[in-house]
Amino acid sequence: MMAQYLEAKAAHPDCLLFFRMGDFYEMFFDDAVKAAAALDIALTKRGQHQGEDIPMAGVPAHSHEAYLARLIRQGFRVALCDQTESPEDARKRSGKTLVRREVVRIVTPGTVTEDGLLEPRAANHLVALADVAGTLAIAAVDISSGDLVTEPTAPDRLAAALARFDPSEILLPERVLQNPQLFELLGEWKMRLTPQPSARFDSENGRRRLQDLFHVGTLDSFGSFERAEVAAAGALVDYIQLTQKALPRLSPPRRLPRGAVMEIDVATRRNLELTRTLSGDRRGSLLAAIDRTVTGPGARLLAGHLAAPLTDPAAVAERLDAVQALVEDGKLRDDLRALLRACPDAERALTRLGLGRGGPRDLAAIRDALRQGGRLRERLGAPRLLQLPPLLSRAASELGEHDAVVDRLSRALAEELPLLIRDGGFIAAGYVPELDEVRTLRDESRRLIAALQQRYADETKIGTLRIRHNNVIGYHIEVSANQSDKLLQPPHAGTFIHRQTMASAMRFT
Structure with missing residues (x-):
């Protein structure tokens, strides 16, 4: 051992x-x-x-x-x-x-997926930094939700980009540690570094890795990526596979173009206390003051919006139109909040299931989230769908219809679910007939054995016949020696097989 x-x-x-x-x-x-x-x-x-x-x-x-x-x-x-x-x-x-x-x-800090290891209302980013031919880029993923983004950067913008993601862990090539100028830019994140062999940041290997993961012949359909972005994203995927022995559900890489969000330097971000106070607490920050979300994914989305303010006036106006619509329609707002409040964290449940670490309650979370999604779609639906601002209208249409999945999971899962698969008892009675038979044997074995013993005793006219069990031959039929001839001769010889002879008894199966 x-x-x-x-x-x-x-x-x-x-x-x-x-x-x-x-x-x-x-x-x-x-x-x-x-x-x-x-x-x-x-x-x-x-x-x-x-x-x-x-x-x-x-x-x-x-x-x-x-x-x-x-x-x-x-x-x-x-x-x-x-x-x-x-x-x-x-x-x-x-x-x-x-x-x-x-x-x-x-x-590792950047690869945890269990609810007990994560903050429900905060993202947990794993970031990779790549340096290819003098070009810098980062890739970031929250594996608990699967969102994968890349971003080209430069030495003077690197600290601001890292501050926006506030990563729990940063992967970087070992050679970067030998570059004093670049290493110093990592500032307060030096304690979160996980150096990796530089070969894992090869851009061509990264491209092939991403193409295999998303089953595409080229990454062009996802956007135009620089070699450094591909190298960083490929290194992330490689590291997740290495540490988790599997890959979760990841979204295709999405490039965050320069200028799409406001670049806020580290000192300004800290002093603004957008998501954390100067002492590092959430309480007392701007986020804590305005957060009225009722779900974990909603809280994480709001934090992401605050950390990366939009710079496109049209996109800002679209968000404000949605906010105004919900402010003016209190009934709609209250109905949506009530529906969302009953919606579990399907993002993280889906990731655990994808990694093979999910449990029955994660399946129930998927079922309940899809059910609530259908109700949200109905509440946002016709005839007032055309009156909704574009952002809410798109959200309603993207919810989709999943009645078949909800129905199947509802029929398959028991009402009371254990935390772990190995605890059993999570499949509903009536869903799998063969399982019901096995459960009946388990739960009613004594009664069934007693009934079988009585049946054999009646058929053989041996009132002392007993069904017993031992570790050598398992369950068996035992009769006294002076009654054994009845089982060794027709009509019972073809039914009972002689297995063991004792001094005063004989055993059959």
């Missing part, structure tokens, strides 16, 4: 390794010392290595997300090494009970 740990740790030297052992994630050696100090948990020891005691610390697997959140906030990267087979499968494979363990995911 320790050899497994050392092999996994050697492959991820820059991470704390959460090593699954039964109901706990254990850490050893220096990882245990660091985690014990960061989490204020007990530091113990387990065995020896090269004559020295092995430090050990652990956290319960069922509540590990809370500990992950604390470690991520302190700047740690965590590799989750899980058991990928059962002891029974291990025994079949090798004759031993040492189960196979593999690193299934690396948790």
Whole structure:
């Protein structure tokens, strides 16, 4: 087992390794010392290595997300090494009970997707910075929602661009660290840097990676991108694949052209306290003062609008027309807010499902969001649709119709849903007949076994016939030795198969 740990740790030297052992994630050696100090948990020891005691610390697997959140906030990267087979499968494979363990995911500040690790009302951006032939560009993605944007930039605009996204983690080529002028521009974000091999920022590899991801032969249909933008976006996709062992649903890359939004330098942004106060708190900022949104995605969208004010007068006027319409029509505004209030965070649920980490409640979130979307469309719909300002009219038409999906999920999901798939019980009764039969066997097994025992006893005229179970032959029929001939001879010999003879009984299946 320790050899497994050392092999996994050697492959991820820059991470704390959460090593699954039964109901706990254990850490050893220096990882245990660091985690014990960061989490204020007990530091113990387990065995020896090269004559020295092995430090050990652990956290319960069922509540590990809370500990992950604390470690991520302190700047740690965590590799989750899980058991990928059962002891029974291990025994079949090798004759031993040492189960196979593999690193299934690396948790970093910019790649978290769980609700317990994220702020519901704040975006969590992962940014990549690329430098190709003297041209700078950044790509940003919030993998919890899938929105991918690129932006060409320059040394004198880099700090303002980063401040607008306020990234949790910044990827950059290792060679940038050797460029003092460029490195100094990163200013307050130096603690959020994750250097990567420069080869991962190759623009041609990035182009192929993006084309494969979006199943296109060229990126031209998405817009015109500079090589540095493609390199940055490709590096993001590569990093997400590397750390998550899968790719979430990502939107096609969208270029943010220069001048589309106001460029606000770091000092001005800080002093304006748009989304954070000077002390870094949300409370007391302009965002906190005006935020009356009722959903997490709405709060994140509002924060994005404040962080990047539009510069196009026509686009600004379009937003103001929508605001004016809702201010003047209080009934419509109240109805929309009531419908939105019942709408869960489908963006993040969809990302978790896309990564294979979603649960039954994420499916329910998709169902409920689509249902509310239909109701919003109806409320905004004809005959007053033509009277709505363009922004609201487009929103209504883009909601689409998803009645078939809502109906299927409604029929498939149980009313009370567990958090995790492994907890079971999330498929509604009647949706899968075969599953209903298995559940009946599980829930009514004793009654069914008793009924079957009585049936066999009546058919064979053996009142002492019993159905029993052991670990050798499983469920079986047991009769006394002096009654066994009835099962060994016609008409029952073709039904009951002799399996075991005891001193005073005989067993059949």
